[in-house]
Amino acid sequence: MIEPVIYINNLDHYFGKGALRKQVLFDINLEINIGEIVIMTGPSGSGKTTLLTMCGGLRSAQSGSLKVLGTELCGASAKQLTISRRHHGYIFQAHNLHESLTALQNVKMGLELHPDISVAEMNQRSIEMLELVGLGDRVNYLPENLSGGQKQRVAIARALVSQPKILLADEPTAALDKQSGRDVVDLMHKLAKEQDCTILLVTHDNRILDVADRIIYMEDGRLAKAPDLQKVS
Amino acid sequence: MLKIIQNLTRRTPLGWLQLTQHKSRFAVAISGVAFADLLMLMQLGFQGALFDSAVILHSKLTADVFIISPQALNIGAMSTFPRRRLYQAMDITGVKSAEPMYVNLVTWKNPQTRDKKNLIIVGFNPDRPIFNLPEVNSQLDKIKQSDVLLFDRKAIGAYEKVVESVDDGKAVTTEIERRTVSVNGLFSIGSSFSADGHLMTSEDNYLRLFSRQSSGNINVGLLTLNPGYDPTQVVQQLKAYLPRQDIKVLTKEEYIAFEQGYWQQQTPIGPIFNLGAIMGFIVGVIIVYQVLSTDVNSHLREYATFKAMGYSNTYLLGIVFEEALILAVVGFIPGLIVSLGLYTVVGGATNLPIAMTVFRAAQVLAGTLIMCMLSGAVATSKVQAADPADMF
Incomplete structure (x- = not known):
């Protein structure tokens, strides 16, 4: 039996302490299998991003069970969380590229975490990755000289260059126009399929829902039955 | 690594x-x-x-061991001790010679501007040179004449004309303690924080300027050792031999440290x-x-x-x-x-x-x-x- 890439069981999560303690996730149960593309949608404040950050090891789980790539992250130490982050790519709403680094150097940062890769190999793989996202001619550009769509493509290259098993994306198209957004999602889709990478994507953007193998809907901290999405769009 | x-x-x-x-x-x-x-x-x-x-003068002295008064503060205020101690010091084996040095802060009139300025004046026996300054040692005959001084060409202040004139062989006269003195030669040491520069003369001339100081009371005793004797050991022997209440015996390093210590600790x-x-x-x-x-x-x-x-x-x-x-x-x-x-x-x-x-x-x-x-x-x-x- 193949273990699911992400396995969530009876997960609850609270913000704040004492009298201000507020539950934001209620009894989440979710399994995502290898190679699956899952889009998570729902209104603002429903807890989508919280769940995503917990899967990404940015926030530690408090109660229940959260296994990512077979590692239990519930109650994990800060150090364990840091190490777990090295196994997945993360794409944010903003590109968050380092302004002082060229496209190539930014992508290379995704490889420097893995000590067994030589400098020559890091450069080669980063250049190949930039070529894959269609920026082979912009390798030595600083972010300030790239368009919004190009920057997000560099961010994707950075997230995928180490060939992670999981790609987590939080509203990756929100800051882009329709065409660039479409291109970015198609690119993520294509690369993930080639690398057999699992994708969990949080979005409000109904235009990109068609790439999903499965859509899950979240409301008020619970996974709910999705309303008719065709009607929404 | x-x-x-x-x-x-x-x-x-x-x-x-x-x-x-x-x-x-x-x-x-x-x-x-x-x-x-x-x-x-x-x-x-x-x-x-x-x-x-502060120790610019000290570093030019050739002596190995120094005797000073326990009341000495710094080079401009050395206090005095009996000259007899020098003769006693000669009893210790290894001590080759013992010379007195008279030194004090003095106010003179700048010959060029007639302003009063502070200098360090040193008096010693011209037959027994105490400095390793060839310029001084070659002009010892000059200071054997009465009221003749040598002057520090590196002193700060308006002294260009004085230096020029003395270099040309023309002596310059001025006043110290209401006594007329004449500068007949030059040497180079430089200024310190306590004085603008230095003057040198014979002990006789020095004692004429400081009439209240008798030749029996000296400011610094300079002991030269025979080769092969360790100054630290000689200092130990001198300390044991000489009466402790009116003198202090120091090696050259200790004497330099003493002077620097004054400026470090006694002044802000x-x-x-x-x-x-x-x-x-x-x-x-x-x-x-x-x-x-x-x-x-x-x-x-x-x-x-x-x-x-x-x-x-x-x-x-x-x-x-x-x-x-x-x-x-x-x-x-x-x-x-x-x-x-x-x-x-x-x-x-x-x-x-x-x-x-x-x-x-x-x-x-x-x-x-x-x-x-x-x-x-x-x-x-x-x-x-x-x-x-x-x-x-």
Whole structure:
């Protein structure tokens, strides 16, 4: 039996302490299998991003069970969380590229975490990755000289260059126009399929829902039955 | 060790790239550090010059062992002790000769401007030279004449005409203690913090100027040892042999340390310059902290992203310390160059022996490193705030 890439069981999560303690996730149960593309949608404040950050090891789980790539992250130490982050790519709403680094150097940062890769190999793989996202001619550009769509493509290259098993994306198209957004999602889709990478994507953007193998809907901290999405769009 | 070097060559030099991306900001940061270094180097330079100039005369004396009064304060206030002690000192084996030196602070009229100025005057027996100054030793015949002095050509003040005239062989006359004296020769020592320069004459001339001092009461006893005798051992023997209540016996190093100790401990000059150097240090800490914390603040998003990618806090702290190190080293170089220039200017203007020593440069470089690391350590607290879970 193949273990699911992400396995969530009876997960609850609270913000704040004492009298201000507020539950934001209620009894989440979710399994995502290898190679699956899952889009998570729902209104603002429903807890989508919280769940995503917990899967990404940015926030530690408090109660229940959260296994990512077979590692239990519930109650994990800060150090364990840091190490777990090295196994997945993360794409944010903003590109968050380092302004002082060229496209190539930014992508290379995704490889420097893995000590067994030589400098020559890091450069080669980063250049190949930039070529894959269609920026082979912009390798030595600083972010300030790239368009919004190009920057997000560099961010994707950075997230995928180490060939992670999981790609987590939080509203990756929100800051882009329709065409660039479409291109970015198609690119993520294509690369993930080639690398057999699992994708969990949080979005409000109904235009990109068609790439999903499965859509899950979240409301008020619970996974709910999705309303008719065709009607929404 | 090999692994660390390997890691360094793999690593993208983020700190360097961040600092150098904004050229003007980098230039301001560097000049801030350079300024702090300059302050420290100047203050420590003045302090060093003071302590060096205080013993400028001592370093020219040929004697190995020195006898002074226990009431002596500094070269301008040596107090006196009985000359008899010198004859007693001759009883110790190894002591080759024992000569008296008379020394005091004296006010004379600058022959050129008629202003009153303070000089150190030294009286000794012209038949037994006590200085390793060839210029003085070749003019001993001159000071055998009554009321004839030799004058310090490196004294500060308006003395060009005096020097010119004496060089031409024309003696210059002036007044000391209402007595007319004549300058017939020149030598070079320089000024110290207590006096503008030095005068030399015979003990007879000296005693004529200081009529209240008798020849039986001397200021410093100069003992020369036969070759092969250890000054420290001779000092021990002298201490045991001579009555302790009216004298102190010192080696040359101890005598120099005694004079410097006076200026260090008995006057506020030492602490003042130390305080100045500390202020430079604090200015540096504040400037570097400002630079680093601004830099960290403007990169919080990127740092949070790196954390989300799996970089540890230690890695991010490394970037801040890398920047601190770069600022320290790059800022030190212009600071050192400018202060070398200022040393020359100040040295030329005051005739103080102000010089850069490797020790002082190393001391200030170490101080700069500590200063930058300290600021870096404070600035890193902001890195902890770069939490990707809260930021995105």
